[in-house]
Amino acid sequence: MINKITIIGVGLIGGSLAKAIKENKLAKVVFGYGRDFNRLEKAKKANVIDQFSTNLKDAINDSDIVIIATPVGSFKEILIEIKPFLTSKIVISDVGSTKTNIALIVSQTLGDYSNYFIPAHPIAGKEKSGFEASESNLFNNRKVIITPLETSSPDSINLIQKMWEGTGADVDFMSPESHDELLGMTSHLPHMLAFSLVNYLISKNPSASIYAAGGFKDFSRIASGDAVMWRDICIQNKDQIIDHIRGYQKTLNSLVDAIENENSDELDLLFTSAKKTRDSWVG
Numbered sequence: 155m156i157n158k159i160t161i162i163g164v165g166l167i168g169g170s171l172a173k174a175i176k177e178n179k180l181a182k183v184v185f186g187y188g189r190d191f192n193r194l195e196k197a198k199k200a201n202v203i204d205q206f207s208t209n210l211k212d213a214i215n216d217s218d219i220v221i222i223a224t225p226v227g228s229f230k231e232i233l234i235e236i237k238p239f240l241t242s243k244i245v246i247s248d249v250g251s252t253k254t255n256i257a258l259i260v261s262q263t264l265g266d267y268s269n270y271f272i273p274a275h276p277i278a279g280k281e282k283s284g285f286e287a288s289e290s291n292l293f294n295n296r297k298v299i300i301t302p303l304e305t306s307s308p309d310s311i312n313l314i315q316k317m318w319e320g321t322g323a324d325v326d327f328m329s330p331e332s333h334d335e336l337l338g339m340t341s342h343l344p345h346m347l348a349f350s351l352v353n354y355l356i357s358k359n360p361s362a363s364i365y366a367a368g369g370f371k372d373f374s375r376i377a378s379g380d381a382v383m384w385r386d387i388c389i390q391n392k393d394q395i396i397d398h399i400r401g402y403q404k405t406l407n408s409l410v411d412a413i414e415n416e417n418s419d420e421l422d423l424l425f426t427s428a429k430k431t432r433d434s435w436v437g
Contacts, residue, residue, distance in 0.1 A: 168223030169288030187213035227386030253330035281378035294322035338394030
């Protein structure tokens with residue numbers, strides 16, 4: 155069993171990971187770090203974490219694994235802050251939704267310690283944020299993508315893989331670039347559409363939400379996601395997100411043309427194809 159795992163940022167994902175580690179007895183101590191003492195104290199009282207500190211050195215001391223579970227825009231600052239306290243016995247990982255830029259930041263800030271940084275991304279979440287929304291089973295049968303760096307040590311990769319598998323997750327491996335291209339389509343683009351749809355509705359008719367049915371509520375649910383997190387994702391993965399938005403605009407233009415021309419066959423083809431594909435995904 156791992157002795158101590160430190161989680162920097164005890165929010166939805168960090169809190170869920172802490173709960174999963176505790177429930178599955180993957181570590182003797184789950185240690186939380188953050189800047190808000192009261193929030194950490196509440197997380198401990200809620201049995202999300204075992205111990206906590208607002209002192210980074212104390213949090214990292216004697217840790218086997220350090221997980222960064224904060225918005226990706228904060229990574230560089232955090233890595234700079236933790237570097238003085240790192241040793242070759244500490245493996246570092248993250249839960250961030252972007253990976254290419256993180257790989258660059260790691261190489262720029264950690265130097266030789268980059269061998270012990272293993273980027274990872276659990277494909278799980280909710281529209282709610284904070285440890286209050288955390289769940290110990292959030293990662294059960296969900297994908298976790300590990301994107302090793304060229305410098306990543308095999309032992310460190312294996313340790314992070316086993317930790318995630320211990321939470322019930324299914325681990326896959328890919329390059330940081332492949333991750334960002336894929337998640338740009340399957341996660342980042344849908345969130346951009348949801349944010350835009352809600353803002354469009356407000357701009358056209360603020361009271362229209364009163365009459366919104368299930369379709370709108372289902373589609374817009376993820377617009378309740380954490381604004382800071384998604385701001386940072388947009389900046390970190392901007393090229394992929396912009397490319398996918400422009401590609402999506404082309405499909406909308408095709409739809410506009412079909413509707414404008416009253417092309418029943420084309421509309422039927424578009425809708426039937428989408429239905430078959432979606433049904434095959436969800437079973």
